[in-house]
Amino acid sequence: MSDIEIGFTGIGVLVTLIALRVPIGVSLIGVSFCGIWAIVGEKAAWGILGIVPYSFAATWQLSSVPMFLLMGFFCFHAGLTKGLFDAARVWLSGLPGGLAVATVFGAAGFAAVTGSSVACAAAMGRIAVPEMMRYRYDVSLATGTVAAAGTIGALIPPSILMILYGIIAEVPISQLFLGGVGAGLLTAFGYIMVITLRTTLNPELAPRLTEKVPLAAKIAALRDTWPVILLMGCVFGGLFGGLFTPTEAGAVGAFLSLVIAGLKGSLTMTSFKNALLETLLTSASLFIIAIGASMLTRFLAFSGAGDYLSELVVAIGANELMLLVGISGVYLILGMFLEPLGAMLLTLPILLPIIATTGFSLVWFGVLLTKFLEIGMITPPIGLNVFVIKGVVGNLATTTTIFRGVMWFLVSDLIVIVLLISFPEIVLYLPSLMD
Amino acid sequence: MTIIGRLLRRTTDLTLIIGLLAVALMMFHITIDVVGKFAINQPVPATIALVSSYYMVVIAFLPIAYAETRNSHITVEVLTELFPMRAQYHLYSWSYLISATVYGLLTYRTWNEALRTQEAGSFIMEQSTKLLVWPSYYLLPIGCGLMTVVLVYRFIIYVTGGKSALGEVPTLQKAAEVDAAKAAGLAKES
Amino acid sequence: VTDASAKTLKSAVGLATSSAQFYAHQRFADYVKEHSDLKIKVFSMSLLNLKETPPGVRDGIADMGFVLPPYYPAEYAENNLPANLSMLSTTGRQVESPGAAMAGATSEYTYFHCPECLAEYKKQNQIYLGTGASPTYINLCTTPLRSLEDLKGKKYRSGAANFGRWAEHFGGIKVSIPGNDIYEAMDQGVIDCAMLSATELTNLSLFDLTKFVVRRIPGGVFSGVATINVNRDSWQDLTTAERKVFLQGAARINADLTWKYYSDAKKNIDASPAKGIEVIEPGPEIMKASGEFVKGDVKIIAAQFTKDYGLKNVDPKIAKITELIEKWKGLTADIADDPEALTKLYWDEIFSKIDPATFGMK
Numbered sequence: 001m002s003d004i005e006i007g008f009t010g011i012g013v014l015v016t017l018i019a020l021r022v023p024i025g026v027s028l029i030g031v032s033f034c035g036i037w038a039i040v041g042e043k044a045a046w047g048i049l050g051i052v053p054y055s056f057a058a059t060w061q062l063s064s065v066p067m068f069l070l071m072g073f074f075c076f077h078a079g080l081t082k083g084l085f086d087a088a089r090v091w092l093s094g095l096p097g098g099l100a101v102a103t104v105f106g107a108a109g110f111a112a113v114t115g116s117s118v119a120c121a122a123a124m125g126r127i128a129v130p131e132m133m134r135y136r137y138d139v140s141l142a143t144g145t146v147a148a149a150g151t152i153g154a155l156i157p158p159s160i161l162m163i164l165y166g167i168i169a170e171v172p173i174s175q176l177f178l179g180g181v182g183a184g185l186l187t188a189f190g191y192i193m194v195i196t197l198r199t200t201l202n203p204e205l206a207p208r209l210t211e212k213v214p215l216a217a218k219i220a221a222l223r224d225t226w227p228v229i230l231l232m233g234c235v236f237g238g239l240f241g242g243l244f245t246p247t248e249a250g251a252v253g254a255f256l257s258l259v260i261a262g263l264k265g266s267l268t269m270t271s272f273k274n275a276l277l278e279t280l281l282t283s284a285s286l287f288i289i290a291i292g293a294s295m296l297t298r299f300l301a302f303s304g305a306g307d308y309l310s311e312l313v314v315a316i317g318a319n320e321l322m323l324l325v326g327i328s329g330v331y332l333i334l335g336m337f338l339e340p341l342g343a344m345l346l347t348l349p350i351l352l353p354i355i356a357t358t359g360f361s362l363v364w365f366g367v368l369l370t371k372f373l374e375i376g377m378i379t380p381p382i383g384l385n386v387f388v389i390k391g392v393v394g395n396l397a398t399t400t401t402i403f404r405g406v407m408w409f410l411v412s413d414l415i416v417i418v419l420l421i422s423f424p425e426i427v428l429y430l431p432s433l434m435d
Numbered sequence: 436m437t438i439i440g441r442l443l444r445r446t447t448d449l450t451l452i453i454g455l456l457a458v459a460l461m462m463f464h465i466t467i468d469v470v471g472k473f474a475i476n477q478p479v480p481a482t483i484a485l486v487s488s489y490y491m492v493v494i495a496f497l498p499i500a501y502a503e504t505r506n507s508h509i510t511v512e513v514l515t516e517l518f519p520m521r522a523q524y525h526l527y528s529w530s531y532l533i534s535a536t537v538y539g540l541l542t543y544r545t546w547n548e549a550l551r552t553q554e555a556g557s558f559i560m561e562q563s564t565k566l567l568v569w570p571s572y573y574l575l576p577i578g579c580g581l582m583t584v585v586l587v588y589r590f591i592i593y594v595t596g597g598k599s600a601l602g603e604v605p606t607l608q609k610a611a612e613v614d615a616a617k618a619a620g621l622a623k624e625s
Numbered sequence: 626v627t628d629a630s631a632k633t634l635k636s637a638v639g640l641a642t643s644s645a646q647f648y649a650h651q652r653f654a655d656y657v658k659e660h661s662d663l664k665i666k667v668f669s670m671s672l673l674n675l676k677e678t679p680p681g682v683r684d685g686i687a688d689m690g691f692v693l694p695p696y697y698p699a700e701y702a703e704n705n706l707p708a709n710l711s712m713l714s715t716t717g718r719q720v721e722s723p724g725a726a727m728a729g730a731t732s733e734y735t736y737f738h739c740p741e742c743l744a745e746y747k748k749q750n751q752i753y754l755g756t757g758a759s760p761t762y763i764n765l766c767t768t769p770l771r772s773l774e775d776l777k778g779k780k781y782r783s784g785a786a787n788f789g790r791w792a793e794h795f796g797g798i799k800v801s802i803p804g805n806d807i808y809e810a811m812d813q814g815v816i817d818c819a820m821l822s823a824t825e826l827t828n829l830s831l832f833d834l835t836k837f838v839v840r841r842i843p844g845g846v847f848s849g850v851a852t853i854n855v856n857r858d859s860w861q862d863l864t865t866a867e868r869k870v871f872l873q874g875a876a877r878i879n880a881d882l883t884w885k886y887y888s889d890a891k892k893n894i895d896a897s898p899a900k901g902i903e904v905i906e907p908g909p910e911i912m913k914a915s916g917e918f919v920k921g922d923v924k925i926i927a928a929q930f931t932k933d934y935g936l937k938n939v940d941p942k943i944a945k946i947t948e949l950i951e952k953w954k955g956l957t958a959d960i961a962d963d964p965e966a967l968t969k970l971y972w973d974e975i976f977s978k979i980d981p982a983t984f985g986m987k
């Protein structure tokens with residue numbers, strides 16, 4: 001077998017193992033180990049197994065994931081978010097799927113303080129899912145909404161992916177950030193449309209509230225929103241006031257939520273311990289998958305699969321439209337199996353020079369790429385955002401249930417992609433104001 | 436058999452407590468560093484080094500086995516949930532063997548890596564502060580090794596049909612319920 | 626023979642394709658291809674990141690790679706000593722490209738005056754093929770530094786201990802932030818200045834945020850670099866003729882890396898005024914104080930390498946390195962902007978003196 005054939009065989013084995021319910025982390029690590037052994041040899045396979053787990057976990061930037069998780073768990077267990085959702089409930093009670101819509105709004109706001117979509121999904125998942133379950137929302141709709149809404153976290157700045165793209169492609173990061181705002185808001189709008197359409201067509205998914213809420217009660221409901229608004233205000237203020245970096249924001253946010261819960265008098269020893277426990281279990285089960293995904297990237301790099309697919313695109317890409325169709329195909333396929341960073345590192349060395357020779361703006365391409373990679377976060381079989389939500393909700397939903405809920409949002413995402421390609425101004429308008 | 440199960444339970448509980456402490460300490464440590472930096476221009480030395488080389492490594496590897504006893508490891512059931520309950524039960528149990536192999540390989544390799552870093556006396560310098568990091572390399576074989584043992588134990592329980600005392604896969608209970616219902620049905624018919 | 630000629634070797638660079646490091650590795654691959662039957666594929670980031678490269682080359686994941694000894698101070702203690710003394714290349718006699726001098730001095734020291742250094746690489750299953758170095762470390766700031774008074778109270782991002790001590794010596798605050806966080810830290814005012822080379826204005830997109838480029842201070846270069854360490858087994862699998870091509874390529878890659886890095890930095894500084902960035906030349910008062918700091922700091926470095934790194938005979942080693950830096954300042958003074966002349970110099974003075982038949986073979 002040639003290297004590239006071993007690469008594709010490996011993907012086949014991976015899909016089979018996952019379908020047979022072998023834990024995802026184990027499947028990824030096992031396939032990568034055997035695949036590298038087959039292509040490069042025994043020494044390199046053992047080498048990857050010895051080096052990658054430690055080097056992946058022992059990083060400063062990754063520390064924001066457990067810390068943002070912890071913040072979400074504190075908010076939930078101390079009841080800080082309940083007031084906000086009660087307010088959202090009475091104010092949005094007229095809307096079909098009001099709580100799910102509120103979740104998308106919440107994610108878009110949270111996106112402005114976090115750079116990663118996993119962190120965004122984690123925090124929102126713990127806050128919003130239980131509230132939606134309390135009002136008897138469909139499990140698949142509730143979990144799918146947070147998994148998808150999390151992807152807004154990497155589109156609206158700050159964004160770790162855009163920073164790395166900016167460094168690799170030598171594009172001003174500030175321009176990418178501004179470009180991401182349009183794509184992020186469009187994505188959020190698309191998700192709200194999906195929720196509205198689905199719950200209008202099938203009201204059982206999100207039982208509408210029949211109670212008529214008087215205005216006085218509506219205003220009274222705003223009173224209990226202070227904990228979250230205070231928390232968000234402090235995190236935003238600290239971030240934009242230069243007190244801490246986005247990586248540090250998770251820990252500070254978790255600490256602040258602890259303090260606010262203390263002020264509110266709603267923190268018990270049990271809820272404190274539960275928040276820590278859920279953070280720990282979710283992080284550990286997520287990291288082992290991410291370590292496996294990182295190993296898979298090396299396996300595919302050895303196999304030349306990234307080069308193969310990229311060159312295929314270039315060969316097919318007779319004109320600019322065909323090139324874009326090809327690129328879309330490659331990222332949708334790679335996104336199914338790889339984590340975003342891996343997919344980006346494997347393909348950019350070949351695709352960037354090609355894009356540069358076309359008339360496309362590299363800022364626009366960077367935002368489009370981020371959007372593609374974020375779609376990969378929610379497509380089966382390896383969808384990190386879906387796994388985060390699975391970790392967060394425990395036995396409430398299977399991964400299949402969450403993936404099923406996500407499917408509807410993928411339809412909206414594809415439309416967003418078409419719009420971003422047809423109307424680059426959606427991305428480029430804000431950056432153009434800067435010049 | 437249950438004695439081994441109880442021993443494993445104690446050990447995983449211990450790793451859990453260390454993991455919980457790591458999460459809480461990491462939050463306080465980073466917050467104190469941030470406050471120190473802006474309030475008194477005095478950051479906590481080696482914060483980045485400690486967070487990345489210790490807290491993160493503890494969180495990533497020590498609770499793996501505990502997560503297994505709580506069935507927290509993430510799987511995709513899209514195909515298997517169509518199978519009959521008994522078939523799922525057998526399939527899940529055999530997948531312990533695959534997992535045990537992979538974690539066994541990881542244990543062996545990361546143990547060698549830990550020995551090597553200890554021999555080298557690995558440390559990192561953050562500014563002028565020296566932080567020994569080789570001890571943190573041992574967290575990998577400890578976490579993965581405990582996981583391997585738990586998986587092997589679960590497989591043995593499956594083969595021997597003994598009592599586990601370690602928490603079970605949900606399907607095992609469901610399969611047992613189905614069996615019980617069937618047995619009750621058969622009894623009624625006869 | 627047929628097997629060897631069909632084989633493609635793997636080279637790992639944990640940086641983007643636009644980096645000087647990738648450029649130099651690609652040129653090395655081209656040179657080897659032209660002069661032998663070997664092929665080299667250069668991987669950018671997807672195979673091994675910077676931190677994974679040293680153990681990755683050790684374990685044969687890549688046949689060669691861009692290795693940074695400062696990531697593993699225990700494993701490469703001896704090799705970190707010259708890297709920590711790089712501020713000596715920007716004090717005393719001023720030269721156009723201190724990186725070119727530091728690269729030559731480090732390579733000569735490692736090969737011919739520090740058997741312990743080569744033993745360390747051997748222990749890591751690697752063959753050392755020389756050092757390339759960055760241009761001068763300067764301050765990229767959002768606030769001006771014109772006087773000693775200005776230096777006080779500012780927050781400096783420092784990537785190494787000596788830069789941190791420099792900041793504190795002048796009454797500033799050192800902040801540790803990893804490379805990828807610098808952009809946001811500067812954007813949000815967590816730091817006032819980043820101590821980096823001018824190349825980072827493009828590499829880390831800091832052109833967006835920088836308002837003032839303050840030249841010459843803190844000084845020093847980044848020379849904790851083993852530009853292209855080769856896996857020992859891969860090296861021994863080469864023929865003597867191929868190893869000779871590698872050594873010739875080594876002279877070239879270290880010259881290429883240092884020159885590309887230097888000229889990119891120069892381009893960025895030249896482009897700064899047009900982008901509304903003020904380039905500040907620090908006055909004699911600051912330069913004198915900075916030079917005095919470096920002299921005093923050498924004693925701290927000596928103590929640290931004796932105590933924390935566990936080195937023996939540190940003082941004579943520092944004396945040798947100091948002597949070599951001055952020697953190489955002279956050798957490279959007029960050829961900073963000529964990569965071909967630099968290649969020839971490194972070959973004549975260093976790599977031609979290494980025997981491809983025996984080096985690294987036992």
Ligand code: NA
Pocket residue numbers: 110111112113114115116152153154155156157158159
């Ligand atoms: Na964001």
Ligand code: NA
Pocket residue numbers: 335336337338375376377378379380381382383384
């Ligand atoms: Na996916």
